[in-house]
Amino acid sequence: MRAITIPEPGAADALVLAEVPDPSPARGEVLIDVVAAGVNRADVMQRQGFYDPPPGSSPYPGLEVSGRIAEIGEGVDSFAVGDQVCALLVGGGYAEQVAVPVGQVLPRPAGIELVDAAGLPEVTCTVWSNVFMTANIQPGQWLLVHGGSSGIGTMAIQLAKAVGAHVAVTAGTQEKLDFCRDLGADLLINYRDEDFVEKLRAGTGNHGADVILDNIGAKYLARNVDALAINGRLVTIGLQGGRKAELDLGKLLAKRGAVIATTLRSRPAAEKAAIVAAVREHVWPLVESGVVRPVIHSRHPLQQAADAHREMEASTHMGKILLLP
Incomplete structure (x- = not known):
């Protein structure tokens, strides 16, 4: 698959689109075909060399995605192949596919486009x-x-x-x-x-x-x-x-x-799953009723990730910036 890599920390041009090994879901995980990924300040800090991903996690930036489930890992029975979802990640969202613990996966809210759903998990x-x-x-x-x-x-x-x-x-x-x-x-x-x-x-x-x-x-x-x-x-x-x-x-x-x-990225998977469950219980009904909505400022092709980072660093945006593989 293709993913945004960071061979060396630096300015926005340090983001390099490259061919990387395909991920596969471990036990308790699902594999998502990424439709869109959210851009966050943490991604900028990682690119600059100030925010390394936790040990054992994906080296690629990206803390949230939306997409369709492509494969189910052993022990997962709450989602099926083809389900439209969004997910909170520890990393790896700037890619065509990503594997994520099922406890960090949310169904696409009714009434929200699948692309725009990528702007929901992290916020x-x-x-x-x-x-x-x-x-x-x-x-x-x-x-x-x-x-x-x-x-x-x-x-x-x-x-x-x-x-x-x-x-x-x-x-x-x-x-x-x-x-x-x-x-x-x-x-x-x-x-x-x-x-x-x-x-x-x-x-x-x-x-x-x-x-x-x-x-x-x-x-x-x-x-x-x-x-x-x-x-x-x-x-x-x-x-x-x-x-x-x-x-x-x-x-x-x-x-x-x-x-x-507080930080969110470095929390144990069990804590993240508890937060995601609370969001599904309390926030998703507000989103599906239209009381709360994702605010999307712009969308960029994945290969233009550097432009998305420049936009974020310029602080001209209002709402979320998305990348589309």
């Missing part, structure tokens, strides 16, 4: 596991999402609104903020010329954020703590703004706050 699992399972957002509480127009941001807005929470977002242009508003965001903050702590306090009656979903990391740590409400939960899922920062424990204690750092 739904990330948002549900962090905002709901970990931070336990409740109706009427405030969620602050940094990067509201990103793939994760667009899903976080929709899911939080679906359960009755209020949503504040940061973004860098008015176009992106308007896009977030159309998805349901209540409070819009341009991080380029507005202080998100002050704007959040003003917009929430000095309450602050009950939950913050942060992909920036060190650069925003101190101000995120300032933005927390009493009993607030800061969930950090990315390091776009650096790895090291000082934490004022006095402020955190005064707010009875929590700082939680």
